[in-house]
Amino acid sequence: RNATKNLVKLGDSGTTGWNVSMTMEYGTDGRMTRANVMEGAAQPLYYFEFEYNGNGTVRKRLDQPGTFNLADDYHIYTYDNAGRVVSDSVFGRNMGVYKLSGLSKFFYTGENVTEAAYYKYWTGSEKLVMRRKYEYDQGINPFRNLDNYYSIHSSSSGMDEIIFVSHNNVVKEYVADGIEAYRLIRTYKYKYNADNYPWKVLTEMQMPYSGSWEKEFFYKQ
Numbered sequence: 001r002n003a004t005k006n007l008v009k010l011g012d013s014g015t016t017g018w019n020v021s022m023t024m025e026y027g028t029d030g031r032m033t034r035a036n037v038m039e040g041a042a043q044p045l046y047y048f049e050f051e052y053n054g055n056g057t058v059r060k061r062l063d064q065p066g067t068f069n070l071a072d073d074y075h076i077y078t079y080d081n082a083g084r085v086v087s088d089s090v091f092g093r094n095m096g097v098y099k100l101s102g103l104s105k106f107f108y109t110g111e112n113v114t115e116a117a118y119y120k121y122w123t124g125s126e127k128l129v130m131r132r133k134y135e136y137d138q139g140i141n142p143f144r145n146l147d148n149y150y151s152i153h154s155s156s157s158g159m160d161e162i163i164f165v166s167h168n169n170v171v172k173e174y175v176a177d178g179i180e181a182y183r184l185i186r187t188y189k190y191k192y193n194a195d196n197y198p199w200k201v202l203t204e205m206q207m208p209y210s211g212s213w214e215k216e217f218f219y220k221q
Contacts, residue, residue, distance in 0.1 A: 006030065007147045020045075022152065031056065035152045037066075046070035048152060057083065058151045074098070077151065084108055085150065085165060088158045099124075104158045111167035112136050118157040131176040132159045136168040140196050142217055169198060185209070193219075 002008045011021040025034040031052055036044040044066035051060040061075040076089045085106060092101040100121050107115040116132040143149050143164040154161040163170050169190055174182035184206045191200040197219065204212040 004030070006032070010146075024147075024152075032148055032152075035148075043067050050148070050151065053079075055083070057085075058148060061151050073101070075151070075154070080108075084111075085162075088154065088162075090156075102157065104162070106162055113162050113166050116157075116159050116162055118159060128178050130157065130159070130178070131182070133174040133176075133182050134163060134166070134170045135172040136166065137171050137190065138196070139169045139190055139192050139198055141166055141169050142197055142219075169201075 006026055007024055009021060009023050021038050023036045023038060024032050025036070027033045032050055034047055034049050036047040038044050045068040046066045047064050049062045049064060050058050051062075053059045057079055058077055060077070063070055063073050063075075065072060071092060073090055073092045076091070077085050078087045078089075080086050086108075087106065088104040089100060090102040091098045093099075102121065103119045103126075105117045105119075106113050107117075112134070114134055114136075116134075117128060118130045118132075119126050120129050121127070141164070144167065146164075149164045150158070150161055153164070163173075169188065171188050171190075172184060173186040173188075175185045176182045186206060187204050189202045189204070190198040193199050198217055200214065200216050202212060202214050
């Protein structure tokens with residue numbers, strides 16, 4: 001963060017040698033205007049530009065190509081009266097004209113997203129493609145403290161990233177194709193510090209998939 005506590009850089013690295021970071025730019029009003037996805041210190045792979053509603057929530061995210069030929073789609077976000085994001089509409093350009101290509105709807109229980117539905121518009125008509133359901137514990141979700149974290153990380157349906165806006169931490173995640181029954185796909189097991197923030201989480205895939213991975217969290221006082 002910078003001197004005014006704005007988030008200016010996020011970093012990620014892995015054993016594969018792919019090192020990616022994101023840098024953020026701000027306007028004179030203190031709002032994030034651009035997020036650059038970088039590989040090294042060269043030109044951005046691609047970047048996002050943001051427009052805001054009068055209350056300071058992100059209204060629109062425009063995807064822009066850099067050295068990577070990212071499609072210049074854009075997202076429109078809507079909110080309920082409590083300021084919770086309830087829809088994420090993706091518009092793609094076809095023959096020079098932008099058209100609605102996908103729509104995600106999010107449903108809440110208190111401050112947690114407990115269900116999501118994703119619709120596609122291949123032929124211009126709405127088709128329910130996928131649904132998600134989430135269960136939570138009482139621990140505090142640390143990602144809520146990161147500025148615009150959902151809007152700078154979401155892609156496609158946003159179903160994997162929408163949990164970042166919830167107040168608590170997901171312990172079970174379910175998926176359903178269309179109107180079919182839900183099936184469990186992931187479980188999360190946390191260890192918490194004295195402030196009820198996670199310091200470690202184990203994610204485990206469920207059948208028919210397999211595999212697990214662990215993350216650790218570090219906090220600056």
